[in-house]
Amino acid sequence: MTSVASQPQLIRRTFPVGPLQCNCTIIGDPVSKKAIVVDPGGDAKKILAVIEELGLKVVSIIHTHAHLDHILAAGEIKKATGASLCLHKEDLFLWEALEEQCRVFGVPYQAIPGPDEWLKDEADLGCADGVAIHTPGHTPGSMSFWFEDYKLLIAGDTLFKRSIGRTDLWGGDMGTLLKSIKQRLMTLDEEATVVTGHGPETSIGEERRSNPFINRR
Numbered sequence: 027m028t029s030v031a032s033q034p035q036l037i038r039r040t041f042p043v044g045p046l047q048c049n050c051t052i053i054g055d056p057v058s059k060k061a062i063v064v065d066p067g068g069d070a071k072k073i074l075a076v077i078e079e080l081g082l083k084v085v086s087i088i089h090t091h092a093h094l095d096h097i098l099a100a101g102e103i104k105k106a107t108g109a110s111l112c113l114h115k116e117d118l119f120l121w122e123a124l125e126e127q128c129r130v131f132g133v134p135y136q137a138i139p140g141p142d143e144w145l146k147d148e149a150d151l152g153c154a155d156g157v158a159i160h161t162p163g164h165t166p167g168s169m170s171f172w173f174e175d176y177k178l179l180i181a182g183d184t185l186f187k188r189s190i191g192r193t194d195l196w197g198g199d200m201g202t203l204l205k206s207i208k209q210r211l212m213t214l215d216e217e218a219t220v221v222t223g224h225g226p227e228t229s230i231g232e233e234r235r236s237n238p239f240i241n242r243r
Contacts, residue, residue, distance in 0.1 A: 036154055036176040037061070039076050040221055044068020045133050046095035051180055051221055053173070054082040055154045062153045063087045063103055064171060064180055065223070067095045070102035077107070084109040085152060088145065090182025090223060091165040092120035093195070094127040101138035110142035114160060117167030120196060145169055161210050163203020164191035170211060177215050179230065183223035185211055187232075190239045191223070207240060 037054030044050075048067030055061070061082035066073050077084060084107040087100055092113055100111055113121060120127070121141060128135040147160035151171060159170045164183045168191075171180040183191040185207055193200045211220075216231030233240060 036173065036178065037080055037082065038178070039080065040227075041072075041076070042224075043072060044095050044098055046131075047224060048095045049221060049223055049225075052076055052080065052082065053154055053156065054080055059083055060085050060153050062151060062156070063107075063109070065090055065096040065182065066099040066103045068098045070099040070106070073099060073103060074106050086110050086112050086143070088112045088151065088158075088169075088171065089117075090170065090180065090184070091168040092117035092124075093165065093183070094124055094131060094133060096182070096223065097121065097124065097138060098133075098136060101136070104139065111139065112143045112145050113141040114146070114167030114169050115144045116162070117165050117197075120165060120167075123196070159210050161206035163193065163199055163201075163206045165195075166197045168206070172214065174215075177218040178221070179211065179214060179218050180221045181211065181223065185220060185228075185233060185237075186222045186224070187220075187226050187228040188237050190237070204239070212240065 034056035040049050040051040044067035050066050051064040053062050059082055061084045087103050087109050125135045145158045149158045154173050156171055156173045161168050161170045161184045214230050218230045220228045
């Protein structure tokens with residue numbers, strides 16, 4: 027593995043979007059300038075402005091899961107960039123229930139096209155040597171995205187700073203969520219930065235030491 031010190035600096039911009047302030051992340055390969063957009067949950071114009079500012083070519087739009095606040099702007103970003111929409115197949119039922127989700131949360135509904143590609147565990151993301159990790163529990167198809175060379179994890183709503191994702195929504199399961207976190211995420215480099223689905227970033231090491239849900243006996 028190439029060390030972080032000898033790597034060109036990863037292009038990354040994370041910022042909150044949409045009605046529930048989901049963290050959207052734009053990842054750009056520093057050499058090829060190919061990019062992926064993770065969780066475009068709203069504010070499409072803002073996302074597109076950042077892509078243009080960074081001079082990137084978006085090749086795919088990937089989703090940690092299919093709750094409304096992580097997918098609402100997916101259609102607009104696809105239309106503007108031509109990039110493919112990517113989702114784990116087990117969350118298709120949520121994607122197809124977007125209108126119902128919007129109604130439950132009182133959010134204006136905006137139709138989006140169906141996914142173009144299915145994300146699979148350990149699949150190559152095609153940008154910055156990132157790989158997908160299937161981390162079910164918050165939803166059946168929840169994914170995390172790992173960029174080993176840059177010690178960066180995008181965890182969606184699976185893991186938060188000193189907390190974990192909720193499991194009282196469609197398809198959530200606490201036992202499955204804790205298994206995903208302990209067996210798939212806590213085994214990663216403790217120095218890795220964790221971009222959460224909402225709120226502040228954290229690190230693998232901090233969550234190993236301080237997360238009360240993970241350290242519960």
